[in-house]
Amino acid sequence: QKEVEQDPGPLSVPEGAIVSLNCTYSNSAFQYFMWYRQYSRKGPELLMYTYSSGNKEDGRFTAQVDKSSKYISLFIRDSQPSDSATYLCAMSENGGATNKLIFGTGTLLAVQP
Amino acid sequence: ETGVTQSPTHLIKTRGQQVTLRCSSQSGHNTVSWYQQALGQGPQFIFQYYREEENGRGNFPPRFSGLQFPNYSSELNVNALELDDSALYLCASSPYSGEQYFGPGTRLTVT
Numbered sequence: 001q002k003e004v005e006q007d008p009g010p011l012s013v014p015e016g017a018i019v020s021l022n023c024t025y026s027n028s029a030f031q032y033f034m035w036y037r038q039y040s041r042k043g044p045e046l047l048m049y050t051y052s053s054g055n056k057e058d059g060r061f062t063a064q065v066d067k068s069s070k071y072i073s074l075f076i077r078d079s080q081p082s083d084s085a086t087y088l089c090a091m092s093e094n095g096g097a098t099n100k101l102i103f104g105t106g107t108l109l110a111v112q113p
Numbered sequence: 114e115t116g117v118t119q120s121p122t123h124l125i126k127t128r129g130q131q132v133t134l135r136c137s138s139q140s141g142h143n144t145v146s147w148y149q150q151a152l153g154q155g156p157q158f159i160f161q162y163y164r165e166e167e168n169g170r171g172n173f174p175p176r177f178s179g180l181q182f183p184n185y186s187s188e189l190n191v192n193a194l195e196l197d198d199s200a201l202y203l204c205a206s207s208p209y210s211g212e213q214y215f216g217p218g219t220r221l222t223v224t
């Protein structure tokens with residue numbers, strides 16, 4: 001069993017839809033949770049960085065962490081064609097600069113105009 | 114403030130050869146991490162350098178090695194290339210607060 005599981009998709013939605021992306025994990029020591037967006041043939045771009053359980057909102061993006069269920073989510077409101085990309089969840093046990101990220105496999109999202 | 118840069122963008126090598134990939138960290142970041150991303154997979158942690166010392170290593174053989182320089186730029190060296198080493202190699206730099214910011218990657222093809 002992988003430490004981090006993520007549905008690879010692809011997920012196709014119409015423009016303006018609310019998108020829900022999810023990851024589950026098995027390592028209860030994970031405390032820091034991230035979402036990255038990766039366009040084709042580019043490096044991952046950090047979208048959200050959260051610590052422990054709870055919600056964090058940034059514009060159209062909301063990240064949720066439920067440590068009791070070992071489940072994290074990213075919601076995208078009013079989705080746009082420019083949101084079409086692969087979304088990667090990542091986690092680490094430690095914060096600070098010297099942390100090792102464990103990634104999911106990524107979910108491919110297509111937002112249709 | 115400049116972001117993380119990597120060179121070259123892509124290269125092709127033959128099995129058994131050696132390769133060096135380079136990374137320039139974002140200004141003010143003293144930690145650099147390297148990841149390997151195979152097609153259709155998430156990035157996998159190779160190793161991390163903090164103040165020029167290796168600070169953690171993933172499940173990669175010793176033929177993967179690295180360096181970090183006083184200006185916090187970094188190199189990833191891979192010896193005795195194998196076909197399975199074909200991947201996107203990503204460098205990420207971190208400030209003290211811990212967020213990792215990735216460069217555009219180097220796409221390595223081994224034939």
